[in-house]
Amino acid sequence: MWQAEEQVKLMTSRQKEDSKANARVVEIFANxxxxxxxxxxxxxxxxDAAHQEFGHLHARILELxxxxxxxNARIRDLEREVGEMDDMIGFMATRGEG
Structure with missing residues (x-):
């Protein structure tokens, strides 16, 4: 009987230790x-910040x-105007020679 009581006490003590250890494991896991x-x-x-930055950069690229x-369109217009003026000057120069 005495041995059985000692075993129960030992088991109860181990159960409390196991319970504390389990609580510590749960605490560690929660952390x-x-x-x-x-x-x-x-x-x-x-x-999210990178996605927003990507959107801003994409919009800036489209704007640029x-x-x-x-x-480029303005350059083509100016080149055309220069060509027309060059033609006009050439025409006027040939009329002036004749």
Missing amino acids: HCNSWQVKEKRLLHQI EKTQDDS
């Missing part, structure tokens, strides 16, 4: 989980391409 959630939020925020297209 890791919280840390992961903080990191996840930070990474999601960085992804349009500006370049407008500039």
Whole structure:
């Protein structure tokens, strides 16, 4: 009987130790989980910021391409005008010779 009581006490003591150890494991896991959630939020925020920056850069590229297209069109217009003036000067020079 005495041995059985000692075994029960020993088992109860081990059960309490196991319970404390399990609680510690749960606490450690919860801390890791919280840390992961903080990191996840930070990474999601960085992804969102990068996505927004990408959108701004894409819009800027489109704007610069349009500006370049407008500039190229203006250059072609000016080249055409210069060509017309050159033709006119050539025509006037040939009329003046004759």
